[in-house]
Amino acid sequence: MEDLEIFLSSEQPTACPKCGNRTEIIDDFDSSQEHKCLSEECNFQFILEFDSEDGI
Numbered sequence: 001m002e003d004l005e006i007f008l009s010s011e012q013p014t015a016c017p018k019c020g021n022r023t024e025i026i027d028d029f030d031s032s033q034e035h036k037c038l039s040e041e042c043n044f045q046f047i048l049e050f051d052s053e054d055g056i
């Protein structure tokens, strides 16, 4: 995995942490997703981690 910033997922739909635009999922992992901002000016990529309070 690349060295990307990690953000925790919230209840609202995922938006770019920098510009607030919508994002697309590039990669899907067990407890996280790699997202990319759909704004071509921003193009920010980040990791979205799911808050698993259920425990395992």
Ligand SMILES: [Zn+2]
Pocket: 016, 017, 018, 019, 020, 021, 037, 038, 039, 042, 043, 044
């Ligand atoms: Zn953005």
